Amino acid sequence: MPKDSGIGAATRRREDARFLLGSGRYSDDIVLLNQTYAVFARSEVANGIIKTINTSEAEKMPGVIAVFTGDDFVDVGGNPAGWLINSRDGEPMKEPKRPVLAHGKVRHVGDAYAAVIAETEQQARDAAEKINADIMELPAIIDMTSALSGSNYVHDEIETNQCFDWGWIEDNREATDNAIKNAHHVTTLELTNNRLVPNAMEPRCSIADYNAANDDYTLYTTSQNPHLTRLLISAFVLGIPENKLTVVSPDVGGGFGSKIYHYGEEALVLAAAKRIKRPVRWTASRSESFMTDAHGRDHVTKIELALDKDNNFLAFRTETMANVGAYLSNFSTVTPTILHGTLMAGNYSVPNIYVNVKAVFTNTAPVDAYRGAGRPEATYSLERVIDKAALELNLDPIALRRQNFIKSDQFPYVTAAGLNYDVGDYDAIMDRLEHHADIKGFAERKKISEKQGKLRGFGVNSYIEACGIAPSNLIGTLGARVGLYDAATIRVNATGNISVMVGAHSHGQGHETAFPQIVADMLGVDPNNVEIVHGDTSKIPFGMGTYGSRSLAVCGSAIVRGIEKIIAKGKKIAAHMMESTEDNVDFEDGVFSVRGTNKTVSFGDVALKAYIPHNFPIEDIEPGLEETAFYDPQNFTYPAGAYACEVEVDPNTGKVSIERFAAADDFGNIINPMIVEGQVHGGLAQGIGQALLEGCVYNDDGQLISGSYMDYTMPRAADLPSFVVDHTVQTPSTDNPLGVKGCGEAGAIGSPPTVVNAVINALRSAGHDITHIDMPLTPARVWAAMNN
Amino acid sequence: MSNVTMTVNGKTVSGSVEGRTLLVEFIRNDLHLTGTHVGCDTSQCGACAVHVDGKLAKACTMFALEANGSEVSTIEGQANEDGSLNVIQQAFKDHHGLQCGFCTPGMVMAAADLLKTNSKPTELEIREHLEGNICRCTGYHNIVKAILAASGQDVSNIAAE
Numbered sequence: 001m002p003k004d005s006g007i008g009a010a011t012r013r014r015e016d017a018r019f020l021l022g023s024g025r026y027s028d029d030i031v032l033l034n035q036t037y038a039v040f041a042r043s044e045v046a047n048g049i050i051k052t053i054n055t056s057e058a059e060k061m062p063g064v065i066a067v068f069t070g071d072d073f074v075d076v077g078g079n080p081a082g083w084l085i086n087s088r089d090g091e092p093m094k095e096p097k098r099p100v101l102a103h104g105k106v107r108h109v110g111d112a113y114a115a116v117i118a119e120t121e122q123q124a125r126d127a128a129e130k131i132n133a134d135i136m137e138l139p140a141i142i143d144m145t146s147a148l149s150g151s152n153y154v155h156d157e158i159e160t161n162q163c164f165d166w167g168w169i170e171d172n173r174e175a176t177d178n179a180i181k182n183a184h185h186v187t188t189l190e191l192t193n194n195r196l197v198p199n200a201m202e203p204r205c206s207i208a209d210y211n212a213a214n215d216d217y218t219l220y221t222t223s224q225n226p227h228l229t230r231l232l233i234s235a236f237v238l239g240i241p242e243n244k245l246t247v248v249s250p251d252v253g254g255g256f257g258s259k260i261y262h263y264g265e266e267a268l269v270l271a272a273a274k275r276i277k278r279p280v281r282w283t284a285s286r287s288e289s290f291m292t293d294a295h296g297r298d299h300v301t302k303i304e305l306a307l308d309k310d311n312n313f314l315a316f317r318t319e320t321m322a323n324v325g326a327y328l329s330n331f332s333t334v335t336p337t338i339l340h341g342t343l344m345a346g347n348y349s350v351p352n353i354y355v356n357v358k359a360v361f362t363n364t365a366p367v368d369a370y371r372g373a374g375r376p377e378a379t380y381s382l383e384r385v386i387d388k389a390a391l392e393l394n395l396d397p398i399a400l401r402r403q404n405f406i407k408s409d410q411f412p413y414v415t416a417a418g419l420n421y422d423v424g425d426y427d428a429i430m431d432r433l434e435h436h437a438d439i440k441g442f443a444e445r446k447k448i449s450e451k452q453g454k455l456r457g458f459g460v461n462s463y464i465e466a467c468g469i470a471p472s473n474l475i476g477t478l479g480a481r482v483g484l485y486d487a488a489t490i491r492v493n494a495t496g497n498i499s500v501m502v503g504a505h506s507h508g509q510g511h512e513t514a515f516p517q518i519v520a521d522m523l524g525v526d527p528n529n530v531e532i533v534h535g536d537t538s539k540i541p542f543g544m545g546t547y548g549s550r551s552l553a554v555c556g557s558a559i560v561r562g563i564e565k566i567i568a569k570g571k572k573i574a575a576h577m578m579e580s581t582e583d584n585v586d587f588e589d590g591v592f593s594v595r596g597t598n599k600t601v602s603f604g605d606v607a608l609k610a611y612i613p614h615n616f617p618i619e620d621i622e623p624g625l626e627e628t629a630f631y632d633p634q635n636f637t638y639p640a641g642a643y644a645c646e647v648e649v650d651p652n653t654g655k656v657s658i659e660r661f662a663a664a665d666d667f668g669n670i671i672n673p674m675i676v677e678g679q680v681h682g683g684l685a686q687g688i689g690q691a692l693l694e695g696c697v698y699n700d701d702g703q704l705i706s707g708s709y710m711d712y713t714m715p716r717a718a719d720l721p722s723f724v725v726d727h728t729v730q731t732p733s734t735d736n737p738l739g740v741k742g743c744g745e746a747g748a749i750g751s752p753p754t755v756v757n758a759v760i761n762a763l764r765s766a767g768h769d770i771t772h773i774d775m776p777l778t779p780a781r782v783w784a785a786m787n788n
Numbered sequence: 789m790s791n792v793t794m795t796v797n798g799k800t801v802s803g804s805v806e807g808r809t810l811l812v813e814f815i816r817n818d819l820h821l822t823g824t825h826v827g828c829d830t831s832q833c834g835a836c837a838v839h840v841d842g843k844l845a846k847a848c849t850m851f852a853l854e855a856n857g858s859e860v861s862t863i864e865g866q867a868n869e870d871g872s873l874n875v876i877q878q879a880f881k882d883h884h885g886l887q888c889g890f891c892t893p894g895m896v897m898a899a900a901d902l903l904k905t906n907s908k909p910t911e912l913e914i915r916e917h918l919e920g921n922i923c924r925c926t927g928y929h930n931i932v933k934a935i936l937a938a939s940g941q942d943v944s945n946i947a948a949e
Contacts, residue, residue, distance in 0.1 A: 012881055019889025020877040020896065022823015022863035029822035122806065201827045201835060201890040201924050253825070253890025254924050286828035508888030508925045678884045678930060685927030709832035709922070717918035717928040722911070722946050747927075 006521040007738075010674035013513040014528075015506070024251045027205035027220050032279040035207070036065055038269055039124035039282070041114040041131045042291065043106035046140035046363035046702020047154070050104060053114055054132040061116075061130055063123030065276050068115045068268060070103030076271075079262055079327075080236045083334035084479040085164045085359075093164035093359070096155035098327040100237065100267045106135060107154055107326035108363050109704050110291025112264060117272050117280055140702030144300060144321040144360040154326055154361040163324055163333065163359035168341035169418055176354035179315035183306035187389035192774045193377045195298035195323065195696040196689075197712060198370045200507075202253020203284035204293065206266045208273035216244040217273070221266055223249040224259045224505050225545020226537050228482070232262040232330065238270060245270075249535040252507035256686070257369040258293040259507070260547045261330040290707045295696055296370020298323035299336065303381045305389050306352075313404045315352035316344055318381060322367075324359045329368035333359065338478055339374030339469070339548075345415035346382040347426045347462045347640055348404045353416040363702045371686055371748040373548065375465045383461040383753035387760070388771055397757070401462055402430060412734075419466060421638045423731040426462060429664045430642045433460070436662035436724045437644035445646065445659075446765070455649040456659070457762025463750040464640045467549035467742025470633035485632035486555035487541035490519070490562040492625040494611035496604035497529040500562075503543005504555035505535050508682075509744065510675040511551060515559060517671050518738070522563045523603060524590025541628050549742020552671060553637045557736045561629035570606045572621050577601050577609060637733045637741035641665035643684075643754040649762045654783030656692055656759055662724040665746050668732045669739040676743050680725045683747020689715040690748070691755035695776045713776075792856045796821070797865030805852045812836045812847035814855075815862060823863035823893045827922070834921030837894035838862045844901035846920070863893035866900065876900055876938045883943070885934035887925035894921050899935045908939050911946070 005011060018024050055067040078097035085093045102113040114131050118124035141147045141154055147161040154161055167173060180186055200222075207220040217240060223229045226247040234242045252259060269280040284292070299322050306315040322336035341355035390397040406413045408425040415421065442458050449456035469475060472483035489501040500519060504511055516530035533539050543555060571585040574592035578585070578599045586593050593600040609616070610625040646660040663680055670676050693713040697706045706712040732739025752775060759777050763770045763786060773785050793802040796819060803818045815821050815838070824847055827835035836847040839861045868874050873881060876899050886892040895918070902909055902917045909917065914935045915928065923931060929946075937943045 013884065015889070016881040016886060017873065019886055019892045020863075020873055020880055021867055022821065022893050024823070024889050026822075026825070026890065028826075029816075031820070122808070199924055201833065201888065201922065202825070203827070251889065253827075254888040256924065283826075286830065286833075510887070674884050678887060678926060681927035681929040682887065682925045683927075686924070708830045709828050710830050714832075714922050714924070715927075716922060717915040717932060718912075720915075720928055722929050722932065723927065 005527055006517050007671050009517060009672065011513055011517055011527065011672055013510050015510065015512045026202055026251045026253055027207060027222050028283045030207055030220050032207065032209055035279040035281055036117050036119060036276065037121040037124045038115050038117050038272060038280050039121065039128045040112040041128045041133065043102065043109060043111040043113060043135065045106065045135060045137045046109050047138040048106050048135040049138065050102065050106060050113060051134040051136055055114065057132060058116055058127040058130040061123065061127035063119035064116060064127045065119065066117040066272060068101065068272060070099060070101040070113060073100040074103060076100065076238055077236045079232065079264065081328040081333050082330040082481050084481065085166055085333045085337050087165045088167040088170055093333060094158040094160065095328060096158055100264045108365050109702060110288065110365060111326065115268050117276060140363045140700065142362055142364065142698050142700055142702050144323055144362065147360050147362055148358065154363055161361045163328070163361060166337050166357045168337065168355040172352060172416060173354045176315050176317050176352040179352040180304055180306045180317055183314050184309040185307045185393060187305045187385055187392055188302065189385045189388050189772060190302045191381065191384060191772060193297045193299040193301065193380055194690060194775045196296040196370055196694050197290055197696050198256040198258035198293055198296055199714060200254030200256055200258055203286060203289045204259065204263065204265070205283040206269050207279060207281040208269035209279045210273040210277060212277050217270055218246045218248060219266060219270060220248045220250065222252050222259050223247065224252065224255040224507060224547055226505065226535055227503065227542050228545055229262050229266065230537050233267060233270065237267050240270065246538045249505055252505070255507045256371045257296065257373060257547060261294055261368060286709065287707060290712065291704060292365060294329045294366045294368035295325065296367065297377060298367050299377050301381050303385045305385045307389060311393060311395060311400060311403060313348050313350040316350060316382065317354050318344065318356065320357045322357050322359045323362055323364065325362060325364045325366035327366050329366035332366060332368040335369045335374045340378050342417050342419050343375050343378035343464065343466060344382065345417045346379065347406060347464050349406045349410070350404070351416055364698050369547065371683065372745045375745065376749045376752060379463045379749050380753050384756060384772065387757045391771060398430065398460055402427060420635060422635060422734045424638060424640050424666065425729055425731050426640060428729045429640060429666055432664040432726045432729055433642040433644050433662060436664065436726055442646065449648050455651055455762040455766045457647050457649065457758040457765060458644070459754050459756065459758025459761055460642065460644045461750055461754045461757060462642045464638055465745060465749050466636035466638060468553035468633055468637050469548050469550065470554065470636060472632050482544065483632065484544055485630050486543040486558050487628065487630045488555060488558040488562045489541050489626065489628040490566050492566060492607045494608055496607045498525065499531050499533055500559060501533045501540040502555050502559065503541055503545065504551040505546045507546065509546065509551060510672065514552065514672045514675055515556065518556060518559055519563060522560065525603065549744040552738065552740050553733065553736050553742055554631060554633055556738055556740060557633065558629045558631035560737045561631050562627050565627035565629060566625060569625060569627065570603065573606045573609055574601050576617055576621065577606070633736055635735040637668065637735060639665060639667050639741040639743060639746055641746055641750055643750040645754040645758045647755065647758040647762055649759060649782060651766065651786065654779035654786065656777055656782060658688060658721050658755065661721055663747065663750065664726040664729065665743065666729040666731055667727055667743045668730055668741040670727060670730065671740065673727065676727060677725050679743045680747045681723055683745060684723055684751050685715050685720055687748040687751030688720060688755055691752040691775050692777050693719060790853060792852050794855050794858050794860055796860045797862060807851065807853065809852045810848055811850040811852045811855050814852035815847055821862050821864050825890055825893060827890065832922065834894040834898060835891050837897040837921065839897060839901065844898060863896060866896060879934040879938035883930050883934040883937055885926065885931045891921060891923045895923065895931055899938065902935065903939055908941060911936065
């Protein structure tokens with residue numbers, strides 16, 4: 001039975017009221033006394049040498065207070081890559097400096113080379129147009145193949161456009177090659193994982209406030225991880241001591257990965273605020289977001305699947321070129337490698353896997369983790385080549401998948417790509433999916449579509465993902481320059497209500513509602529008496545923020561550990577109050593009791609005693625009831641699922657419409673099913689957007705020709721159906737105390753191949769010998785495929 | 789600079805604006821009504837949607853001076869008189885029709901506009917009416933459900949399970 005509150009309840013979100021009433025507090029809503037405005041001068045060319053930048057005219061414009069160029073930042077550090085990847089030959093990756101403002105060269109359209117600070121935004125904008133930059137345009141390096149073979153470099157000092165040439169797992173290479181050479185059947189597919197722009201609806205915004213008397217700074221910024229941003233600024237870029245820099249991420253209007261990273265604008269407003277001794281603010285226009293937010297995906301891949309005569313999978317082998325853009329964004333090197341290559345077993349028992357990824361610098365915006373981050377790329381390659389193999393061998397695509405699934409009794413299962421899947425039941429998930437997909441009814445629906453002149457196709461996939469990347473010990477050996485734990489401080493107030501300070505950051509995920517459900521269950525208190533504090537480094541413990549579907553598995557587990565400490569201390573206090581020993585005290589439903597007696601004290605009484613410690617054994621117990629826990633998981637969590645899609649294709653126009661979409665996922669235990677479903681819906685929309693609508697396009701000159709919502713097709717309400725979402729298969733994770741798995745990225749990972757598989761199925765049903773079309777499957781592409 | 793006067797959420801307000809000042813800038817920066825958001829610069833996303841003289845309008849696509857003498861209502865004027873969520877707002881909360889909340893004010897304003905002229909819209913009519921509003925979080929599923937519910941229609945068949 002559904003519960004009314006606590007773990008498992010579809011509790012309505014407490015954060016909703018402020019958003020619905022217009023009283024959210026996003027960064028751009030913050031107004032500081034005496035504030036000034038920054039506007040950036042940005043490169044209009046993809047590649048060019050900065051000859052001179054003349055700012056004299058701009059400096060004389062009305063309202064202008066200061067002008068900055070790259071010269072002002074030559075003595076400070078660069079924005080670093082957070083993960084060291086070594087090439088197959090052991091050479092470390094190339095790490096060219098990423099300065100606050102471009103210096104010497106501009107390297108992509110939108111690369112900022114100067115900034116104006118003025119009294120009003122309009123004045124700053126007018127003055128920025130008066131900056132006279134003499135930039136000698138160079139040929140743009142855009143195509144990855146040409147970039148690797150050419151002798152023009154994005155970064156002259158490294159004399160190559162290859163960041164690294166990575167093999168995973170290098171020791172498996174020969175065996176994989178042999179398995180493919182000797183296989184009964186090999187299916188080969190070349191495909192592109194299209195470049196995407198994350199497009200959180202709130203543009204990035206950063207406001208810096210400097211207090212000269214204290215020599216300290218506050219940065220309000222749109223960040224998914226304020227502590228990480230502070231660490232990067234302090235340790236690598238500006239050298240501001242961490243204790244002198246507070247980073248506040250208030251309400252944040254979506255992230256999807258793009259707000260994980262530290263960006264140069266944050267450093268610029270901080271430096272400017274100190275120089276002019278006034279607050280400096282900057283808010284991106286949507287055009288700036290398109291040009292400068294880290295983009296996603298952009299892989300070109302060849303994948304081979306080898307099968308034996310009984311259709312058992314023998315090997316997957318891939319070669320991928322991954323675009324990293326002009327500079328290394330903070331997680332741009334781990335995304336196409338560890339987060340991609342390790343997932344290349346999918347849901348399957350396959351003895352040989354080898355993944356090769358060459359990362360390529362180009363004159364485009366940096367590319368980094370976007371919802372799914374490497375896992376959608378892995379899933380798309382796998383699930384497309386499996387469908388193609390089913391076509392070539394005339395097999396049922398579901399049966400082929402089921403035959404090769406890792407079976408529920410094989411867990412824990414170590415894959416040939418090196419991950420240890422703890423639990424799962426992929427056949428049970430597929431059973432749920434087949435139920436919702438009503439496969440028996442497809443033939444009848446197809447007839448109806450055909451009567452209306454439409455083609456109808458059915459597509460299916462399976463996916464696995466790895467969430468809550470961990471443990472720190474392991475990722476350290478794989479090149480991580482950070483730890484990936486999280487933290488929570490449980491502060492029980494004297495009157496018994498509770499403030500929980502968390503390292504995770506909520507920008508749509510509903511932490512303010514879901515986290516109290518855990519606390520309420522464990523402490524037997526009303527969830528309305530629990531408040532979540534997040535997004536302010538001066539208030540919360542050092543946590544790593546929210547991305548990679550980690551918040552609940554990692555930070556939620558830190559909350560559990562913190563509460564366990566609270567209960568342990570509470571037992572000591574209660575034992576004292578009841579004249580017993582802590583070993584004899586039990587805690588259940590908010591009441592401490594002495595075992596075998598009728599003595600009890602309530603949680604509230606213990607809290608009050610902790611803060612009014614009269615007659616308190618202060619030599620044994622400290623006053624107060626506040627505990628902090630850091631939690632470093634022992635493994636990833638492995639959510640898995642299967643998705644099914646039915647499409648109609650208009651043969652006259654090539655237009656694809658999604659007629660039915662069903663998702664069956666295993667997220668382990670679920671804290672709030674309403675929020676989980678919402679996360680799946682959003683991921684599906686982004687994945688369907690990738691499959692049908694979205695594509696970030698640079699032309700050969702490096703001009704961003706999909707630089708606005710006029711050109712870049714965002715999924716709108718009429719592009720999507722209502723979804724059927726099922727999460728009744730629940731194999732609890734064995735690697736965290738809640739038994740939970742990540743759910744935030746699943747939809748975006750599983751849906752693109754499902755949609756493409758369905759479209760290919762529809763086209764083939766009309767006799768078109770088509771085995772693949774690259775995403776996005778726009779009407780033009782589908783029509784062209786049908787008409788050669 | 790020119791003087792501009794309008795009624796916003798029932799109150800008469802005035803200010804001094806440049807000719808190029810957008811209505812959304814006047815609402816956010818001069819009136820400090822920050823529930824109306826700016827999500828794009830091409831009149832596509834709908835985060836800035838308000839009602840001007842009873843019609844749905846994108847406040848990023850009007851100059852403040854164009855609204856001189858008009859009746860403007862924003863998200864801050866939508867609650868019931870006692871400050872509680874109105875029917876549409878409550879339906880968004882009940883059906884999880886929002887996540888990050890940034891597009892939400894525009895969605896609520898667009899929904900109110902629809903229900904004014906079409907008290908029982910179909911799912912398709914709702915989806916088509918939202919053509920000027922982009923949400924990146926929800927996949928629209930629960931927004932559509934919330935608007936159907938706000939119009940008093942049964943949404944049990946749209947349940948996700």
